[in-house]
Amino acid sequence: MIDEAAARLVAERFGLDVGVHGPTVPPGRLLELARMLKDELGCGYLCYVTAAHFSEEKRGEETLPARFVVVYRVRNLDRNTEFPFRCEVPVEVGVPSLAHVWAGADWQEREAYDLVGPRFEGHPDLRRIMLPEDWVGHPLQRQYAIDTPHAPWR
Amino acid sequence: MEMTAPRSASATRALPRANPYLDIESYEAEGDLMVLNMGPQHPSTHGVLRLKLWLDGEQVVKAVPYLGYLHRGVEKLLEKLTYVMSTPIVDKNDYVSSMTNEIALCMAFEKLEGCEVPRRARYMRTIVAELQRVASHLLWLGTFALDMGGALGGGTSVFMYCFRERELILDLFEELTGARFHYHYHQVGGVRHDVPAGWDARVHEVAARIRERIPEYEQMLADNPIFLKRTRGIGRIDAGLAQELGLSGPNLRACGIPFDLRVLQPYAAYDEIDVRSVTAEGGDVLARYRVRVQEMEESLRIATTLIDGLPAGPIMGRKPIETPNAVRPPAGEAYVAIESPRGELGTWVVSDGSPKPYRCKIRPPSYHALSALPWLLPGTTIPDVVVILGSLDPIMGEADR
Numbered sequence: 001m002i003d004e005a006a007a008r009l010v011a012e013r014f015g016l017d018v019g020v021h022g023p024t025v026p027p028g029r030l031l032e033l034a035r036m037l038k039d040e041l042g043c044g045y046l047c048y049v050t051a052a053h054f055s056e057e058k059r060g061e062e063t064l065p066a067r068f069v070v071v072y073r074v075r076n077l078d079r080n081t082e083f084p085f086r087c088e089v090p091v092e093v094g095v096p097s098l099a100h101v102w103a104g105a106d107w108q109e110r111e112a113y114d115l116v117g118p119r120f121e122g123h124p125d126l127r128r129i130m131l132p133e134d135w136v137g138h139p140l141q142r143q144y145a146i147d148t149p150h151a152p153w154r
Numbered sequence: 155m156e157m158t159a160p161r162s163a164s165a166t167r168a169l170p171r172a173n174p175y176l177d178i179e180s181y182e183a184e185g186d187l188m189v190l191n192m193g194p195q196h197p198s199t200h201g202v203l204r205l206k207l208w209l210d211g212e213q214v215v216k217a218v219p220y221l222g223y224l225h226r227g228v229e230k231l232l233e234k235l236t237y238v239m240s241t242p243i244v245d246k247n248d249y250v251s252s253m254t255n256e257i258a259l260c261m262a263f264e265k266l267e268g269c270e271v272p273r274r275a276r277y278m279r280t281i282v283a284e285l286q287r288v289a290s291h292l293l294w295l296g297t298f299a300l301d302m303g304g305a306l307g308g309g310t311s312v313f314m315y316c317f318r319e320r321e322l323i324l325d326l327f328e329e330l331t332g333a334r335f336h337y338h339y340h341q342v343g344g345v346r347h348d349v350p351a352g353w354d355a356r357v358h359e360v361a362a363r364i365r366e367r368i369p370e371y372e373q374m375l376a377d378n379p380i381f382l383k384r385t386r387g388i389g390r391i392d393a394g395l396a397q398e399l400g401l402s403g404p405n406l407r408a409c410g411i412p413f414d415l416r417v418l419q420p421y422a423a424y425d426e427i428d429v430r431s432v433t434a435e436g437g438d439v440l441a442r443y444r445v446r447v448q449e450m451e452e453s454l455r456i457a458t459t460l461i462d463g464l465p466a467g468p469i470m471g472r473k474p475i476e477t478p479n480a481v482r483p484p485a486g487e488a489y490v491a492i493e494s495p496r497g498e499l500g501t502w503v504v505s506d507g508s509p510k511p512y513r514c515k516i517r518p519p520s521y522h523a524l525s526a527l528p529w530l531l532p533g534t535t536i537p538d539v540v541v542i543l544g545s546l547d548p549i550m551g552e553a554d555r
Contacts, residue, residue, distance in 0.1 A: 021487060045397040045413075047491075052504060052513040071502065073489065077397065077411060080418050084489070104399035106174075107525040115229065124175050130222040130554060139230050140513070146227075146234050 003081035006041050010085075022073075022084030027095055030087050034101045037074055043083055045075035049098070049108035051116040053091075053141040066091045068118040072098070089118065097123035116140045169392045174528030176216045178208055185211030190536070194223045198301045198540045201550030205527070207539065214539060217531035219524055224554035232514040237263050237342060237481035240514075245336035247516065248552040250293050253286040253327075254494035255552075256340040258516075261421060262490040262501035263342045266483035273423070274467040275344035277460050280423040282327070282339065283492075284457040285357070288364060289323040290495035291446045291453075292316045294547045295371060298443070301544035302384060312374050319367055322360045329353060342481045344470035354461045361454040368450060375443070385440040389530050389542035392437060399529070400522040403497025404449065405546055407433045408441035415493040422492075427456055439545040446547070479509040496520055496547055520546075520553040 007018040014033065016023035025033050037043040051070045056063060067090050075082045087095055097120035098105040107129065109120040114128040117138035128135060137144055181187070190207045193199040202223035208216040228247060232240050244259045245252040257279055264271060271279075296316030324334045329350055331337040339346055375381050391401070393409040406413050414431035416424045432448040434441035475481065485507040491500035497519030504513040523546040530542055 044394060046400050047498070048400065048500065048502070048515070048517045050502060050515045050517075077413050102398045103395060103529070104522065104525055107521070108400075111521070128222075130225040132222070139227060140233075144230075146230055 001081050003041065003043065003076055003079065003083045006037060006043065006081075006083045009036065009041065022086055024086050024088055027087050027089050027093065030096050031098070031101070033085065034072075034098045037083060038101050041076065041083075042078060043074040043076045044102075045077050046098075046102035046104045046108070047073040047075055047082065049105055049112055051112040051118050051140075053116050053138075055142045068095070068116065070095050070112065070118055074102070091117070094119040094121040096121055097126075099123055114138070168394050169390060171395065172529050172532040174216070174532070176532070178216055181208075181210075181215065183210045183215075187215075192539070194220075198544060200297065200544065200548055203524070203543075203548070203550055203553075205531075205539070205543075207531070207536075209536075212535050214531050214534050214536070217528050217539075219527050221521075221524065221550075221554055224550045226555065228555040229514055229516065232511055234510065236478045236509045237483070237511065238475055238478050240511075241340060242336065242338045244516070245338060246551060247518065247555055248494065248496065248499070248520070248549050249335065250549060251286050251290040251495050252336050253282045253339060254492060254499055256337070257283060257422070258490065258492045258494065258499045258501050260340045260342050261492065262488050262503045263481060263483065265488040265490050266486060266503060266505050267342065267481060268483075269343050270471045271344055271422075272468045272471045273465050275469045275471065276423045277464050278345045278349070278469065279340065280427075281357070281457050281460050281464075282330070282337075283422070284453040284460075285323050285326060287453045287495045288450050288457075289320045291450050292320040292323075292364075294446060294495075295375075296320075298544045298547075299375060301540050302381060312371060315367065315371065315374075319364050322363060326353070326356060326360055329356070341470070341475060343472035343475070344468070346469075348469050349464070354464070357461050358458055361458045365451065365454055368447065372447060376447075382440065384537075384541055385443060385545070386438060387436075388439045388534070388538050389545055390436065390438045391526060391530060395529060396437065396526070399526050401497070401526060402519050402522065403493065403495070404432075404442055404445040405497060405519075405523055405526075407431065408445045409437040410435045415491055415498060419491070421490075423460060427459060429456065439541055442545045442547075482507070482509045491517070494519060496523070496549065496552070516552075516555060518552040518555065520548040520550070524548050524553055 010016055010023055049072050051068050054067050056066045070087045073084045089095055095118050109123055110129040114130050188209045190209055193204040194202040204220040206218045207214050241256050244255040247255050296313040299312035328334050331339045393411055396406050396409045410433055412431050412433050416429045417431050430452055432445050434444045483505045485505055487504040489502045491498045500517035502515040503511050506512040531539055
């Protein structure tokens, strides 16, 4: 169930539509939103951070660049409500890290970076977590082939 | 649905936080500074987890877990397989609790597709999920006693007893599905097999047997002063940090927070039965032990109550799935979370209208539990490291995926 108070405040301060899957926040205001959710609205529970990769696509006239959608979900356990939100960036642009807001974002962002690829700026320790340190590429990107071997072979 | 709000999300008092980002170069050791590698083949790392520990004398000052030894690229695989083909893959994620993996995945696909699950199938899902919870907690209890090792005279007796009882549940599942570990029992829209004749009576028998044994385990463990000494006040985590780290299930309920998705967001048949979610105070190893042991009795009660009231009707809510492309949800996305034995097991799935998911993320409770280690371990000693790690009940197959 989406947190009503958070939805109201987001619409008021950020002018964003919450909808079913949460608002899409510009990367510049992500930290502000995170702090508001945690400090003012008591959303202390970080459920997950994950990302999806979308390759370049034509939508009608315009061409959308290849992009990452970073998805967050936080909860307020006192009220039994949750609040999802997301951030959409072109692949070459970083996303601000929320590891200093929720401690758990550290590992969550490391996993998203390792497998999908968005760079989290200001992250205290952005290393790969699933794959070896010298791995090349991010397997959950669309162009990453599953059936051909990737160097280094092991 | 409006549910009663949890008492308070700040039940345990905030503890001073360790610094997991300690700069070891500039750290001034009192004794000898030593690096110790624990794992990935260490028997008490519960699978293949490597912990790099910096010790100052006997005390851990910094702990860095290394994961990924069991990384199989499950999320990438799910993108390449059709919806129908993916249930057997997730079976292997949390390999001691396959039933709940399948439920979490199938429910997400059903939500995307807008598919109704018949009441009998929802009952069956709940029954097998609860039996699986008992089997999983029994395995945890056995290996946890083994972790305690010498304190319990070897610890192997509790281990063997727990495996003996777990075997009974595996036999029940074998009769129901034909498999002992990786069941492939659930499908989008329902379950694959109906109850065999006489199965309900055997569920009652098994439940009675296990109910009898639980007090015996308690006698062997919780009445043992050495066990209490090694668990009370060890590995304490406060409610605030536990929430930030996304801990769930027994690990979070041991901090006094009644966060249980079976109660707060009832799915399957949990809305038709009263679930008493077990909490404990303290947030230490002993509290986590207490929650799991009491949960077993509650799970047995739910399973036996539901099997008595099993409604008649179909077990599949759609026409039988015969081709791999049969499930083709419309474009959209869904997040569904269930209460697995280890906590909140979620699936976030994005569909583009094709027979394969565009992106499928699994939110494993074990990964979140492991992320607490760098916060919990500094200040403890090596024997405590083993106990704390065991008490979090991580399954590496699920954490690494």
